[in-house]
Amino acid sequence: MRVTFVENRGKTAFWAGVAERLAAAGHEIGWIIQNPAYAPPTGDGTRFDLGFPKAADMVDMPVPDAVSTDRGRQYFGAGARHYDFYARRITAALDALRPDVVIGEPTLMHELLSIAECRRRAIPYLHPTMTRYPGGRFNVLDGDTQIPVSGSNETWAPERLAELAGAISEGRSLPSYMARPSPMAARMRQLRRVAGQAQTTLGWLRGERFNTPSPARKLTLQRLLKQNLESWAALARMPDATGPVVLYPLQMQPEANIDVWGRPHSDQVALVQRLLAALPADGAVAVKANPKSKYEASAEMLELARSERRVVLLPLDCPMNDAQAACIGAVTVSGTVGFEAVFGRGRCLALRHPVLEHHLPEFHAETPEDAVARLLADADAGRGSAARGGDLLAQLVADSFEGTINEPTYDPNCLSPENIGKVTDAIAQVLAATPQKAEA
Structure with a gap:
C-alpha cells in the first residue's frame, strides 16, 4: 500500500522508525512535511514539502470548520490568512503522493486540514495514540474522532481484568502521563526538552510561524500563566454553597483531547457558565485546575470566578479525592475522570467519550444541562464499580494494541527495536484490514 505520514514535530522521529519497517515489508512510504526542521532523514520515501506562504499567498477567508480550534490562531497569534495556502498545498501533496x-x-493546523481533505477523498486517515487505560497500549483512531478503526480483538482473563479494575478503582493504577519520573529521569527529560526547543526555534527561524509561537510570544504566554496561577491561588477556596456543588476538572489547553475531541464544548469558560445556569440558585460549580496547567487557566476563567461567587476555584494543590468529596459529582468533556468513574473512582458524566456513549450510556450525557439534571435527579448517575470497570477494560483491550507511541523527547524507550516492531506489526494489521480504492 501507499502509506503517507504527516510530520508532527518531535514525534516524527518515532514514526520514521515505523516507516522504515513498513517500507521493508513492501509498503510505499511518503511524507507530508510542514516544518522542515523535523523532516525525517532522506531515503524514507517520497517527501512533499508544503513550504511557507509568501505575502501574495496570504488571503482573507472564513475560518474552515476543520481548524475552528487551531491553537496557532487561538493562542499564538498566527491568524487565519494562511489556511487557503496550506489547504491548496495539502491538496497538491495528496495528488502527488496518491496515498491509500x-x-x-x-x-x-496542517494535520487538521489534511484530515478534512482526506475525508473529502475517502482516504483513511489513521491516528495512532496511547490509551489512558490500560497502560502500555494504543488505539488506531479514525481521523479527528475517538473512534477506533480496528483493534487487536485481544481478550484478557477475568482475573487480570478484575485485578487492574480494582487498582484503578482504588487509585493504585494511573495513566502513564500522570506518572512522576525519578529525579534523574526528570533531569534527563529536561535536557532532551531543551534540545527539542532548540529544534523548534530553528524551525521558527526558517519560517514556521503558524504552529509555533515566536520566542517572545512564548515568554509572554508563560508570564501570563504564572500571573494567572497566582491570581487563582488568591481566589481559591473550598465550596461553601448551601445547595448542590458540581465539580468541573479543567482540561489542559491547547490539547487535541479538548480542542478537537471536545467539540463543541472546547470553550471551557462557556461550559462552566452552562453548568452554573443548569443548577439551582443555591448551587455552585467547583473548578479544579489541571495539574499541568497551561492556557486554560485563563483571564476569562478568573474574571468569571470574580464576578460570580457560585463559581468556586479550588486550591491549586487540592487532591482529586478531596475535590470529589466536596461535590455531588463531576462533569467532564473528554477527561480521564470520566473513565475512572466507571471503575467507582468518583462520580462523573462525560460529554464526549464515544466508548462510554456507545457501550456505557449511563456514564454519558448529551449536554451540560442534561448532565446536571441527571446528577441532581439520580444519586446513582455516573457512579460505577470495579465490576463495571472490568467490563470497560475488556472493551478497551479489544479495541487497542500493545505498544508505546510517544515523542522520543519524553520517552526515548519508544524507539527500542522491540517497541518499533510491536507498533509496526499493529499498523500492518490495520493496513491489511483497510479497503483500497480502485485506481482512477
Whole structure:
C-alpha cells in the first residue's frame, strides 16, 4: 500500500522508525512535511514539502470548520490568512503522493486540514495514540474522532481484568502521563526538552510561524500563566454553597483531547457558565485546575470566578479525592475522570467519550444541562464499580494494541527495536484490514 505520514514535530522521529519497517515489508512510504526542521532523514520515501506562504499567498477567508480550534490562531497569534495556502498545498501533496492511507495526528493546523481533505477523498486517515487505560497500549483512531478503526480483538482473563479494575478503582493504577519520573529521569527529560526547543526555534527561524509561537510570544504566554496561577491561588477556596456543588476538572489547553475531541464544548469558560445556569440558585460549580496547567487557566476563567461567587476555584494543590468529596459529582468533556468513574473512582458524566456513549450510556450525557439534571435527579448517575470497570477494560483491550507511541523527547524507550516492531506489526494489521480504492 501507499502509506503517507504527516510530520508532527518531535514525534516524527518515532514514526520514521515505523516507516522504515513498513517500507521493508513492501509498503510505499511518503511524507507530508510542514516544518522542515523535523523532516525525517532522506531515503524514507517520497517527501512533499508544503513550504511557507509568501505575502501574495496570504488571503482573507472564513475560518474552515476543520481548524475552528487551531491553537496557532487561538493562542499564538498566527491568524487565519494562511489556511487557503496550506489547504491548496495539502491538496497538491495528496495528488502527488496518491496515498491509500494517511497516518498522522489531529493536533496541528496542517494535520487538521489534511484530515478534512482526506475525508473529502475517502482516504483513511489513521491516528495512532496511547490509551489512558490500560497502560502500555494504543488505539488506531479514525481521523479527528475517538473512534477506533480496528483493534487487536485481544481478550484478557477475568482475573487480570478484575485485578487492574480494582487498582484503578482504588487509585493504585494511573495513566502513564500522570506518572512522576525519578529525579534523574526528570533531569534527563529536561535536557532532551531543551534540545527539542532548540529544534523548534530553528524551525521558527526558517519560517514556521503558524504552529509555533515566536520566542517572545512564548515568554509572554508563560508570564501570563504564572500571573494567572497566582491570581487563582488568591481566589481559591473550598465550596461553601448551601445547595448542590458540581465539580468541573479543567482540561489542559491547547490539547487535541479538548480542542478537537471536545467539540463543541472546547470553550471551557462557556461550559462552566452552562453548568452554573443548569443548577439551582443555591448551587455552585467547583473548578479544579489541571495539574499541568497551561492556557486554560485563563483571564476569562478568573474574571468569571470574580464576578460570580457560585463559581468556586479550588486550591491549586487540592487532591482529586478531596475535590470529589466536596461535590455531588463531576462533569467532564473528554477527561480521564470520566473513565475512572466507571471503575467507582468518583462520580462523573462525560460529554464526549464515544466508548462510554456507545457501550456505557449511563456514564454519558448529551449536554451540560442534561448532565446536571441527571446528577441532581439520580444519586446513582455516573457512579460505577470495579465490576463495571472490568467490563470497560475488556472493551478497551479489544479495541487497542500493545505498544508505546510517544515523542522520543519524553520517552526515548519508544524507539527500542522491540517497541518499533510491536507498533509496526499493529499498523500492518490495520493496513491489511483497510479497503483500497480502485485506481482512477
